[in-house]
């Protein structure tokens with residue numbers, strides 16, 4: 001039988017506010033253990049939470065960027081469960097009245113655009129981190145680091161609209177792009193500031209009834225989201241093909257073994273005993289505030305991609321790649337605004353720039369070549385001062401030294417030779433030194449010309465204008 | 478009359494006139510503690526050294542001719558569920574026996590700003606769950622009027638300390654009557670402010686939507702003075718009311734002529750003892766004589782309030798007390814894994830009544846029961862609130878007995894939790910509605926005190942204080958010191 005895959009994703013993202021959601025402690029990642037703490041986030045007896053207004057603002061920004069309705073009346077609830085990384089043994093979260101509902105985002109898979117619904121976006125606090133000596137199973141004790149306790153999180157829940165692991169990955173990537181565009185989260189999966197759980201079920205193709213789902217946890221990278229779900233599709237298919245039943249359960253992705261393993265069944269699911277958080281007052285959001293936040297939103301990826309295609313004639317693919325990160329798109333717009341040719345800019349960003357960034361492990365913002373410097377380089381090319389080939393060398397030197405293109409070209413005498421007299425002198429010497437090649441060319445061997453041009457370029461250290469050298473060589477032979 | 482037997486106002490006058498020093502006041506209170514504490518057991522911790530140091534600082538201020546606040550140099554006692562920086566705060570529980578807060582409750586900072594002297598921390602029913610102070614892990618506090626009787630609870634230590642002259646004033650906390658009921662049993666004044674009037678920051682939570690800190694004093698004027706010091710908006714408590722607190726002493730003596738006093742029929746059920754009924758009737762008579770207008774009102778949902786209270790309070794408590802797990806602080810039991818450790822910690826650390834309420838609350842919030850219990854209780858809460866709203870369309874204050882009976886004997890109700898819960902029947906509706914109420918002494922009957930309760934509109938503590946003052950001034954009960962078992 002053919003099965004259809006049905007996937008919904010629950011994404012947790014840490015917000016990059018200065019301070020925690022209910023106290024004034026710093027949210028800085030990587031601080032020494034248990035230094036970003038206070039009585040409130042340690043859950044000491046008698047403390048009370050005070051909501052960080054910035055978190056609400058970020059949540060509304062996110063809701064709007066995901067085309068959600070912002071709730072005029074929203075509240076916090078307590079989610080009760082015992083875990084040693086949770087100092088109060090309840091998590092302050094949102095249950096039945098989340099801050100944003102009913103949104104969507106569009107993903108592109110195999111050249112087609114698909115809309116994935118967003119059920120809800122809600123605010124909550126993060127838990128701390130347990131540190132074990134060795135493995136959990138073998139450790140005699142666990143230590144707790146409360147630095148992360150109370151860092152603000154958004155939980156973003158999708159509709160079960162995703163139909164393949166590939167779409168799941170595309171959804172996650174698009175979500176990350178949007179969150180970075182609106183500057184609410186760093187979305188670093190490796191630092192845990194973006195986490196993803198997946199609900200997945202299969203059903204006979206054509207059926208509209210949902211099958212029994214499993215929840216997959218521990219998907220710690222974009223790659224593992226796709227791999228984990230691919231495995232689960234295979235596993236569930238096999239169970240169904242053999243006439244078995246899918247058990248509703250929580251499973252954990254084991255990256256090393258490449259399989260999912262059962263964590264707990266539905267019967268052992270927690271009863272979280274949600275109830276309204278009595279220590280916080282409801283969040284009432286008026287239209288004026290929502291409008292002000294809406295107006296402060298930057299141009300979002302889809303709109304930006306459309307503009308790059310429309311205004312600059314970029315291909316859909318190029319525009320997609322450039323706008324996949326806000327920093328890259330900002331770089332592009334800045335370089336173009338300085339007069340650079342849009343297509344050339346896109347090619348440089350997707351080519352040499354991306355290659356160098358990857359090699360150095362840097363982000364676009366950290367690149368030693370700024371938009372102004374790239375624009376300077378492109379200007380030298382379009383003026384004919386340097387060739388495209390020389391430009392690659394110049395770019396690498398700009399990267400290493402931080403100097404601008406003009407300085408490098410002048411210092412090293414890399415200016416292209418376009419003076420006919422100078423080039424003819426070299427050509428004549430090359431013709432004299434290579435009688436065999438000249439004869440071959442005259443006998444109709446076209447490749448011989450290439451060799452001779454190469455000799456001219458070599459003699460001029462690559463500075464001869466290649467088109468001019470080509471033309472003059474043909475004339476002189 | 479010894480200094481410990483005087484009121485805040487009297488002592489403040491003497492300090493300002495330099496007749497006495499703050500150190501002398503504190504020494505008098507400490508001597509009184511030495512004399513009676515073995516029989517009363519009001520305190521968990523007596524902070525003699527820091528109290529004397531605070532008093533010295535006040536004396537120095539007076540010596541320099543600086544103005545002093547009404548509470549400056551006057552020793553008060555703090556219920557042991559209010560966090561005091563560097564001083565143990567046990568909540569009457571084994572699980573917090575060793576807990577020393579690294580921070581101050583907002584009320585403590587406010588009192589310190591007024592140079593109030595803190596003489597110690599008082600005993601209480603564990604986590605404020607109880608009506609007799611028999612549920613403390615550290616022993617029972619006795620009623621200073623007769624040590625075979627309970628002082629009420631859960632702020633029994635605070636009420637007993639003030640009644641016995643061990644402190645001039647005290648702070649308690651009131652979730653369902655925990656200030657007013659012991660005040661009535663001990664013959665002192667106890668006020669539960671409007672929810673949000675006094676910051677809860679640093680009050681160890683029992684039931685967050687009901688808890689309020691309030692004063693316990695020997696007369697109504699002192700009650701207003703302490704309330705002045707602790708009331709007001711606190712940005713650290715999101716539920717605190719953004720309203721300026723007035724000077725609560727300003728209108729005390731304005732009288733009750735023309736004041737409309739409501740008598741809710743449902744609060745005078747057949748369950749009242751004869752003494753309590755007689756005391757309330759005496760109060761009505763005295764108010765009438767002063768020109769108050771008595772109006773009978775009906776509050777039909779009163780009978781459901783107690784059940785709703787015990788569902789809401791225990792539900793919140795089950796979550797609030799989840800943090801006592803042996804991980805970060807407090808008592809830790811030993812176990813082979815985390816679950817075993819949790820179980821051992823909480824079984825050893827909590828007393829029977831606390832465990833009972835945690836289980837009740839956990840049950841009320843459980844999936845499948847939430848709608849039938851917790852949600853229904855919230856609906857009842859709305860109805861109870863509406864009863865009060867309606868009554869206050871007709872009247873300015875309500876007058877009721879504070880408790881159905883007077884203090885009972887130690888041990889009398891420990892094995893009958895339901896009988897114990899019934900002691901709260903006249904006080905819990907006020908917490909559900911979030912409005913202010915004060916218990917004021919109304920004489921002795923059979924040798925034990927009786928109290929009556931004035932209930933006010935939201936944020937209208939001034940009017941119930943005025944009514945209580947009028948009642949106090951028309952009777953013989955003003956600032957009485959209990960014998961504290963002295964032969």
Ligand SMILES: [Zn+2]
Pocket residue numbers: 020023024025036037038039040041042150
């Ligand atoms: Zn903190």
